[in-house]
Amino acid sequence: MSLPIPLPDEAWTHAFVARLRSRNRFYQRKLQAWPRDGARWRNLPFTTKEELLEDQSQAPPFGTLHSLPITQYVRMHQTSGSRGQPLRWLDTRESWLWMLHCWRIIFDMAGVTHRDRLFFPFSFGPFLGFWTAFEGAQQQGWFCVPGGGMTSVARWRMILDLQMTVLCCTPTYAWRLLETARAEGIDRSQGQVRALILAGEPGASIPSMRRRLEEGWGARVFDHYGMTEIGPLGMECQANPGGFHLLGSECIVEVIDPATLEPAASGQEGELIITNLGRWGSPLLRYRTGDRVVLDSEPCPCGRRWPRVRGGILGRTDDLVLIRGNNVYPSMIEAIVQQFPAIDDYRVIVTEAAGMTDLAIEMETRAAGDVERELAEAVRHAYHFRPRVTRVAQGTLPKSEMKSQRWIRRISDS
Ligand SMILES: [Zn+2]
Known part of the structure; x- marks a missing residue:
């Protein structure tokens, strides 16, 4: 049993939607067909990043997700753009x-x-x-x-x-x-x-x-x-x-x-x-x-x-990789690599070709032993597939102080 998460009742939901729709063009469009009465929270639509990106490309540069005149906004930030086009975000004071x-x-x-x-x-x-x-x-x-x-x-x-x-x-x-x-x-x-x-x-x-x-x-x-x-x-x-x-x-x-x-x-x-x-x-x-x-x-x-x-x-949800019937997520590989203190840095390359997905790991280590084989064995033991593990020279892998660039997906034509 999970602890219950309280969801808003209908009266609260109705008031919330009314406020969202009052001046925000994005939600005016999105909630146009929303019933005025009997508003159950769970019937409200979801909002996705794709919608927001689409909105900004349709109404550049900031889109329409704004409840106040644009002159009221004092800050602009944006997402890292890890999925391509950055998403801009405005805030009022x-x-x-x-x-x-x-x-x-x-x-x-x-x-x-x-x-x-x-x-x-x-x-x-x-x-x-x-x-x-x-x-x-x-x-x-x-x-x-x-x-x-x-x-x-x-x-x-x-x-x-x-x-x-x-x-x-x-x-x-x-x-x-x-x-x-x-x-x-x-x-x-x-x-x-x-x-x-x-x-x-x-x-x-x-x-x-x-x-x-x-x-x-x-x-x-x-x-x-x-x-x-x-x-x-x-x-x-x-x-x-x-x-x-x-x-x-x-x-x-x-x-x-x-x-x-x-x-x-x-x-x-x-x-x-x-x-x-x-x-x-x-x-x-x-x-x-x-x-x-x-x-x-x-x-x-x-x-x-x-x-x-x-x-x-x-x-x-979008990092899922299926390898030999296994659901593999970056955090799973991360958890295994972290068991090897001798590994200084690593990168996972996921290659998808002709319906086959392959996962390879590049790593930097100063240890002399066969760390490659040990790591491949640890992954195989946990997830029933053996990745290709190669040792690369120290300092080869790209360094980043922000999101670590450790999960590369490549689609191959061959
Ligand atoms: Zn606590």
Whole structure:
């Protein structure tokens, strides 16, 4: 049995739809045929990223998902464009302040206080990333340092010299900083970092990765969840590692079977659907995040009754690869690779040709042994297929401080 997720009643749904339709051209079109009475929440349509991209290409540059005149918008961010065309996202001042409010809750869940010193070791770009975290912490009056435009060694200097206590970055980059320390002989024990707030990849909830990060940093890992489209809405609580709560006061959470679009059965894996409740400048109704989750069926020891995603994001609905009858997701391979501390970096190449899918792994390692064979064997043991594993020279694989470019799909004509 899963804990029940409260869905809005008909009166609330009716009021919500009325507000959505009042000035927002995107939802006016989308909800045109929606009945004025008897509005059940589960009969409302989903919103997809494809629709939003299509809307922006039809009405460039910003599309029509706006509830206020365009002059009311003060921020523009965009998605990383990992699926091609970037999706632009506008926010009003009110919507922006709502996201800072979400961060106040998130920081509180991690026990961050005015005594902390927060470091953001990456270049702030047009992606939403930790912009709202930075400003949320600033709004609280806390000490924050932006760490963009510098090398990992220079960032270490700051972490140590300024006695930073909280780091916000991707799991991949938190790991890379440890590698840098090892390679450069930096004495990490001089640091004060006690918490890592990690987002952008599922790594923080993958037990092996989490363990390596916590041991390497001597700090607690917190998995944070957010998206440019929906805002910052998920955070691990202190009482229950390896998963996160969705901020039940700020959004409506659903999990559906992506094939049937029906609610996922209790405790079953499905696609996370989010309706946010405070970003009225560019709202989202039943947004299909594409993230695969299982909701925790047990009450959380922290006492919060908000939905909790068990084990973090399990993967993307669109990353599914079928190999020899196995459903394979990037997080599965990631979990196996993380069992090999000797592997410094890796990349998966999925090749689809004539109905056959092949998965190969390229890896960097300084170890002398036959790590290739051991890794291939570990995958075969877990998933009943043996990938081709090759060793590449150190520094060959593309480095990225944002989304790790570790899952390459190639369609071959031959
Ligand atoms: Zn909890």
